[in-house]
């Protein structure tokens with residue numbers, strides 16, 4: 001008889017604990033429940049809120065708005081961003097909820113820009129750079145979002161030869177020289193070497209040591225495929241570029257000369273890192289040598305510097321003969337990702 005009594009006691013004890021627990025949980029959740037219901041949220045909506053919004057954030061819901069439920073139910077919704085979504089939504093009540101979520105997930109500081117599908121597509125792009133946001137949004141000459149990013153990252157939303165700055169020599173093989181970056185006055189590399197006649201057919205036959213070694217290796221490699229490559233023009237001094245550019249301006253006028261020739265200080269040839277190969281003429285594009293270079297130069301650290309259809313990024317028309325040394329590792333990235341040096345530099349160096 002005594003044994004039975006003893007068995008019942010722990011059960012009663014557990015039952016009492018359970019009652020207290022249920023009462024406690026109920027008591028705690030009731031006010032939220034009630035306040036949301038009193039704002040007009042259905043019981044289904046209330047449970048969505050309670051499941052997906054943290055307790056500290058309930059208080060930010062001050063009126064009935066089914067968009068709040070849409071925000072919470074969205075695929076990319078993140079609990080910790082709830083308050084930011086609400087703030088941004090309040091400023092952009094007409095905008096698409098998914099755009100709002102994408103933009104806030106990307107960067108809270110974007111709140112200062114108006115929510116739009118363009119902004120949402122921009123932040124999803126691989127090469128998007130936050131500090132360029134205003135310029136992306138301002139650039140209206142192009143509709144394609146990835147092209148807008150490429151152009152603006154390359155500064156090519158500015159007019160050529162405006163907003164210029166001095167190239168950073170410390171970038172070594174990656175030094176950027178184009179219509180926005182120019183070399184310091186009278187810059188001359190200190191490790192130029194002369195290519196022998198086996199590798200050269202032009203008057204300007206000097207390259208920086210590392211680039212020269214890579215170039216000779218490439219020429220030797222090409223020869224195994226029965227491809228004959230020779231340098232036609234490599235390092236060009238500042239003074240040489242002055243005479244060249246002046247000659248072109250005299251012949252064709254400044255506007256035309258700027259399309260195919262660089263202004264002094266703005267020529268990549270002054271870096272000692274690039275070479276014009278074989279024929280400096282657009283007909284070169286159709287040769288087997290040009291084809292070989294396009295497919296293989298990156299293996300030796302060279303990139304096709306002014307590719308087809310990238311004129312609005314590089315500032316130069318297609319030059320199938322002009323190759324620039326950047327080193328094997330980076331040449332491969334540029335080749336694989338189909339970038340120009342401008343795009344690579346903006347995203348991987350400057351950013």
Ligand SMILES: [Zn+2]
Nearest residue numbers: 269275276322
């Ligand atoms: Zn060239």
